[in-house]
Amino acid sequence: MSTDLQDFRAEIRQWLDREAPTDWRSAATHDAFVESQRAWFRKLVAAGYAVPHWPERWPGGGRTLLEQKIIYEELSRADAPRLLLPFVSTYHAYATIGECGTQEQQERYLHAILDGETWCQGFSEPNAGSDLAAIRTKAVRDGDHYVVTGQKIWSTMAQYADMCLLLVRTSTEGAKQAGMTYLLMDMDSPGVTVRPIHQIQGDEEFAEIFLDEVRVPVDQRVGAEGAGWAVAQATLASERGLTLMELSYRMRGALTRIARQLTEVGRADDRGALRDLGALKIRIDAVCALADQFLRKRMNDEEQIGDASIVKLAYARCLRAYADLGVRFAGLDGQFHAPITFGDLNSGNWMADFMNSYAWTIAGGSDEVQRNIIAERMLGMPREPKSWTAEVAA
Amino acid sequence: MSTDLQDFRAEIRQWLDREAPTDWRSAATHDAFVESQRAWFRKLVAAGYAVPHWPERWPGGGRTLLEQKIIYEELSRADAPRLLLPFVSTYHAYATIGECGTQEQQERYLHAILDGETWCQGFSEPNAGSDLAAIRTKAVRDGDHYVVTGQKIWSTMAQYADMCLLLVRTSTEGAKQAGMTYLLMDMDSPGVTVRPIHQIQGDEEFAEIFLDEVRVPVDQRVGAEGAGWAVAQATLASERGLTLMELSYRMRGALTRIARQLTEVGRADDRGALRDLGALKIRIDAVCALADQFLRKRMNDEEQIGDASIVKLAYARCLRAYADLGVRFAGLDGQFHAPITFGDLNSGNWMADFMNSYAWTIAGGSDEVQRNIIAERMLGMPREPKSWTAEVAA
C-alpha cells in the first residue's frame, strides 16, 4: 500500500480515536438513536469523511474507492456507529439526482444533504415483494403537478425523512416497467402519512407511507415520464460493495461476543463448542475475503452479473449462522429480553441479532431471488417459460 | 400384545438363535453373497418364515401384518441377513401375478418362487429416471409372440435372475401411460444380455438388461395389452412398510458401530462428539417410531397419500446422517478401503455406507420426487401448469 494511503489511514484513525462516539449503543429510544446519528453525521461532514464517494468539488469528496474502503475499515475497527440515517441521502439520493437529475435538482438537494436533510426511499409496496415492476401507486397528471395515491412499505426510517425517492405508476399500458415514473417528494406534503412498522425485535427501522392525493410538482420528476424504471436502476446500483465489506468486518470484530458468551456459561473448554466457534470464525474470514474481492472487482471494473448476489447471499447466510451460535451458547439467558441496540447487527443481544439477521435474507432481494439470479444469470440455467406466468395470471 | 403373538415371537427368536447365519458379512464376492442368500431363503422356506404375507394355503403363509412385523423385528434383532435376492420374487412378482395374473401363470410361477426361482424387475430405463411413463422399450406383436427390443436399467440383481417383470411399450398413441404392456420374460430367452452396473462403492447390486428382438409368448402377458401401467401399480404397491421398519431398526442397532468408532479414536469423552452421537440416536429413534406408525396405519387401512413418501424421505435423510457421522469420526482411517459388506447399509465401512445411502435418496423415487408429492398431494400446493411441460417439449 502506498505511503499516501498509509498516511490517510493514520489520519482517520487518529481522528476516530478522538472523535468516535462510544456511547451510541446506549440509545434507549429510536428517537435518541436518530439524534445520535444526526450528530455523528455532522461531525463526519465537518471532518470531510461523510461523502468520500462524491466528486471532488464537495467537501470530503473525490476519494478513490480504495480510500473509501479505508474509511469504512477504520469505522469498523473503531466500532463507530454505522451511518444508517444518512445512508439513503448520501448514496441513493445522491446517485439518483447526481446521475439523472436536472441542474436545478442537483443545486437544490445535494447541498441540503450535507446540511442534514434526510431522504427515504419509496419503492416497495405491500403486494409487490421482490417484484418491483408490480408496483401500483398511481400518479395522475394534473396541470403542473402529479397527484399521487397509493402505499409504500419497508421505507427505512421514513418517519424521520424530509424527502422521498418515489417510484410511481403513470400508465398501465404495455410492459409493466414502461409505465413507471420517478418523483422527488417532500414528506411534509399534505396527504402523506407515515406509520412506523413494529418489528418483531422491537425496532421501528422501517415505515409505511400512505399517499392520499399528494401533489408533487412536475419539476420534481427525475427523467422523463415513463422512464422511472431506468432511473430506479441508478438508485439501486448506487451502493453495493462498501456496506457488505463494512458489515463483514464488523461481524468479524464481534466474534469476541460469542467467545465471551462461551466463557460466561463456563464452556470455554468444551471441545464441541470450540469447534463450532472455530468453524464460524473461519467462515466469517472467508466472507470478509469475498467482500474485499467484490470491492476490488468494482474498483477494477471487473464486476460480473451476479457477483453482488453472491456476496449478499454469503453474508446473509453467515450472519444467520453467527446469531444462531450466539443463541445456542446463551441458553436460557439468551431468552430473557434485553433492550435492543439500534443499528448493530452483532450486538450480542442474541435473539435480537437473530431476528435482525432476517433483514439480510429477505430485504433488498431475498435469498431466494439471489439464488434465481445466480442460477440463471451466472450458471446459465434456463428460466421457466413465460407461458407459465401468463397462464396463472389469466 | 396377546399371548399368541408373544409365543410367536419367542418361537421365531429361538429358531433364529439356532439357525440365523452369522458369517454372511464375510462373503468376499457377490457370487458368494448370492449363494448365501439362496441358502438362507431355503432355510426360511423350510421353517415357514419366508412368505408370511402370502395366503394361508402356502407353507408359512397367512400371517397378519402384525406377525410379519414380528418376523422382521426379530430378523433385525438377530442381525440375520436381509432378504435381498428373493425380494422381488416374494413381493413384487408374487403381488403382480397373484393379483393380476391368470390361473396358469399363478400355478406356473408361485410354486417356483418357493423353490428358489428368482425374479428381477425391468421397469427403469436410461432416459426415464423417475418418470416411469417415459419408457421406450418396444414390443411388437408377431403371431403369438411379442418381439421386444430396448434397454432396462437399475434392475436389482438381474444377473442372477431367472425371470423378469417387464414393462414395455406396445403403442405410442395417446397418453403415454395407455401404451404400456406388462410381460413375464424368461431371462434365458435369446436376445437377452445382462450387464452388471459397476457401482462406485464396488458393488454390483444392479444390472442393465439389453433386449434385442426377444420373443415373449403372448400368454406371458399380465393383464390386457395396453393395461401395463395399471399392472405396474400393483407391483409398485406390493411392499412399502415392512422394509423401512426393518431398515430403521437395523440402523438403530448399528448405532453401536459409531459408538465403537468413537472409542477407537479416543474420543469417548469428547462432549461435542457425544452430542452429535446423541442427536443422531434421537433422530433414529424418531424415524423408527415413524416407520412403526406407518406400518400400523397400513394395518388399520388408514394410510394416506404421501405417507409413504414421508417415511422414505425421513429414513433416507437419516441414513445419510448416520453415514456422515461415521465418516467424520473415523477420520483418516475411514478413507482406507475395506472390502464391502453386501446387503448391509450400516456396515461400519463408512465410505461404503455413505455411498450406499444414495440408493435411498435416489432410487425408488428420489428425495426430490418425494418432496414434490408431499408438497402437492399432502399440503395442497399447486402443480406447475401443464403448458410449461408442453412448451418445453414442443
Add this chain to the structure above:
Amino acid sequence: MSEMRQTLEDSARKVFPNWEAARDASDAWAQVAQLGWFMVGVPEKIGGLGLGDEGLAIIFAELGRALVPGPVLTQFLVIEALVAGAPFEERDGLLERAMSGEIMTASLAIGGRSSEAVMDADKASHILLRREDVVALISQDGAQVKARETWDVSRRLFDVAVVDDAQRYVVARGQKAAQLNDRLDTLLCIALAGDALGGARAALGLTLDHLKGRSQFDRPLAMFQALKHRVADLKMMIDTADAFYADRTSQSLTALEAGELKNFCCAVYRDTVEDAIQLHGGVGLTTEYAIHRFFKRAFLNCALGGDADYWNERAGRAAMAESQAKA
C-alpha cells in the same frame, strides 16, 4: 385411546380454535380450568380423570397449537408433585385447589440452571421448590420474586429467592426427592415436546396459508418448487416428530427418554419457525402477523427444561454406555 384423543382435541379446538382465542392470559386460564384439564392426569381415586400421561400429552400439544399463555405447564408440575409425592395432611386440599385453578407454580429449568425460570411466581399461591434432596411447596409470601422479561411474552418468568422462615409442605426428601425430580423433569419435557409439536403444526399451517394466498411475479408463491421442497421437508420432520411423540407418550418414560423427545420436537419446531419467517417474507418481521409469536415460543421451548446441548450430550453418553453393555 383414540376416543379420548377425539374428545380432548374437540373440546380444545372449540374453546381455542386458534392462538387469538387464547390471547388473553387470564381468560385462557379460566377456560383451561373449566375444561377440567388440570384433573386429566390425576388418578380417579383422588378426584381426577385418570387419563394419565397419554391424556396429558394430547393437552400439551393443544396448548402449543393455540399458544396458550400463562403458567399452565407449571400447574401440571405442581399437581404431579402433589400426586406422586408423599401424602401430608393438607395434600388433598391443596390438590383440589390446584385442580380447580388456583395458580401454583414451579421452575422450568433443567440442567445448567442459570435461572430458576419460575412461571408467574407473582400470581401463584404456592411455589414448588425443587432441590436435589428435597421437594417442597412453599407459600408465595415466603418468597422474593423478581420478574425476568422474556422475548416470548406468552411466558412470564421469575427468579425466586426463598426466605428462611417460609411456610413449607415437604413433598419428598432424599432418595424420594431424586425420584420425584426425575418424574417432574419427565413431565416437563413431555409438556415442552407437546407444546413444540402443536406449535410446529400451527406454524406450518400459517406458512402454507401465506404461500397459497400471496402471489409474486404473477404466480402464487406456493407454485415455486424451491419453496415447495422446503415446506415438504418441514412436513416430513413434523410428521416424524408426531410419530415419535405418539410412540413415547404411550409408554412410561425416564427423564432421559422424555428429554430426547423434547429435544427432537423442539428442534423441529425451531426449524419450522425459522423457515416460516423467511417464507413469510417481510410481513413475517412485523408484529402484525402471528408467526413471530410462534417463533419466540419455539426458541424459548428450546431453552427451557434443558437445552439441546444438554440433552444431546446425555443421550450420547447413554448411547456409549449401551454400546459398551452390548460389547
Add this chain to the structure above:
Amino acid sequence: MSEMRQTLEDSARKVFPNWEAARDASDAWAQVAQLGWFMVGVPEKIGGLGLGDEGLAIIFAELGRALVPGPVLTQFLVIEALVAGAPFEERDGLLERAMSGEIMTASLAIGGRSSEAVMDADKASHILLRREDVVALISQDGAQVKARETWDVSRRLFDVAVVDDAQRYVVARGQKAAQLNDRLDTLLCIALAGDALGGARAALGLTLDHLKGRSQFDRPLAMFQALKHRVADLKMMIDTADAFYADRTSQSLTALEAGELKNFCCAVYRDTVEDAIQLHGGVGLTTEYAIHRFFKRAFLNCALGGDADYWNERAGRAAMAESQAKA
C-alpha cells in the same frame, strides 16, 4: 501476479484439459515435471522460478481441477524441506533431482495421526521423515513400506517404518525442526485447499452439464427451481472459497491460517460433491461417470492434513485467545 496466473493456468489447461487427460499417473507425473512445476516455488538463486506460494497456489488448484494423480503434493513438501531446511552437502544435488522429477515423498497426515499416509512410498527414492524434534530425508531402502488401499484411487498411501540404520540427511533439528514442520504443515494445507477448490469448481461444472443435458418429465433438469437453488448455493460457497483462497495465499501464512483455509475449501468441496452425486441421479452412482472420482478425492482431502474437527478446534481456541487478549 495476474500475468503469472494466466501463464500457469494456460499451460495447465493445455496439458490437462480435464481429469481424463491426467488419468495415467506416470504420464501425468512426466507432464508435471516437464511443465517445470516442481521449480515454481524454489527461489531463483538455487535454480527455481521464484514464484513463491502464490505461484504454487495456482498450481494446486489446477491439480485438483484435473484430478492429477500421483505423489505431486509430497514432492512439493520435500522440495520445500530442502529449500527451507539447513543446507547440507548433498542438498543442491537432491534438490535438483527432485525438481527434475525424481520421486521423493512425505507424510500427508497432521493432527491425530492414525496413519502416516505417505504417498507412493514404494516409488520414491527418498522419504521425508517428520518428527517433532527432527526432520530428515531417508533413502527409500531404509524404510519398510506397507500399502494402504484408499477409496480415492488417485492417491496411493503407505505406512512406513524406518529401519534403524537407514541412511539419513538431517534437514532440521530441535527448534528449527518445529519451525520447518510448521512450514510444511502450512504448505500441505494450502495444497489441499487448492486441490479442493479446483475440484469443487470442476465437480460443479460436471453437475451443471448434467442438469442442462438431461430431461425429466419433459423438461431439462436445469429448469427445476429446487435444483437451481441448490447449485446456486454451491456456486456461492465456491466463490467464497475462491476469494478466501486468493486472499490467504497472497500472504505469508501460519499453519493455523493455512489449516483454516484448508478446512473451509475442503468443506465446500465435500458439500459440492455430496450434492453433485444426488443431482446426477442414478448415473452418478456408476463408475461410468466421472463424478465419483471427485467425490472420493473430496472426502480424502477432508481427512488428510488434519481433519475438520482438528482445525476447527484449533481455530476456536485461537478465537478464544484473541477475545481474551482484546478484553
